Amino acid sequence: MHEYSIVSALLQRVEAEAGSRGATSVGRIRVALGELSGVDPELLSTAYEVFRERTLCARAPMEIRTVPARWVCPRCGRTLASGQVLRCLSCQAPARLASGDEIILEQIEMEVA
């Protein structure tokens, strides 16, 4: 249940971003979570609901955009199907994760005076 630690870091980031832009309040926030990020979207939502009370995010619902894992061959650029051996069938090169490990605060709706 590291999702509580993630929420704590998330709230700090929102406060820092809002503070640096002089926001007076915060609306919806959007988070991108990769399929291979190690963070469970449902657990993160639950943890967020518990922790956002009495913070700048108290009235800010969180939207989660999940990003599927995408493995590509670093040599020929071919996409590999997940669930298969992670080695390019034509080049034999070990695959590289092109996307799917994100833990990113993408967007914040802010009220700027």
Added chain:
Amino acid sequence: MCESCGCGDSEMVPIEVQARILSSNERMAAHNRHHFEAADVFAVNLMGSPGSGKTAVLEATARARKGLRIGAMSGDLATDRDAERLRAVGIPAVTVTTGSACHLDAELVHKALHELDWKGFDLLFIENVGNLVCPAVYDLGQADNVVVLSVTEGEDKPLKYPVMFRKADLVLITKTDLLPYLPFNMDVLLENLAKVMPDPRAIRLSAVTGEGMAEWMDWLACRCEARALATAVGERVC
């Protein structure tokens, strides 16, 4: 100000921030990594389930260490038992008590470095909390990740915990002395590893019979040497 009707209310504006949520942990991990590289210490983040044999591997490593100077910090929810076991075999070790937290983070490791005279080590093992989920998310500043997987856990663990195994530089398949008593298929495990690790590397090891210990010690010595060389020429190996 609301520009649509002129009512005088402020307006919610979506702002793109694209901020990495764990950026403060990443900063601290980079700081730790810089310390390790400057002191030529090869730091290994040792992860695995509770009871997979992480501490037993380190005890066997201590017995086989020859000239290697090894130190350790052990993450534990509440007790000092793992660090005690390591001190008993001659490894300087401290406990990092995490309380209820299920993983170590870079800040905890940084604090523990202040309690350990680590700069003279060739190798520093950071024994993470027993858990195949949470520790995989937090960079500690290590050079390599080593995941301990015992044969009693079954062949399907890599598929169930792909995040952990994807980040492994090496998997130690432990308790191989128990294989005669288990319906365990090593080929299936190796195939499952290849589905989650792009460049799967594994060593079969038994801390009881000593199987695989020579290969493990060679791997460590080789990685230590590669790191020292890379530091000397100003390049990164990992």
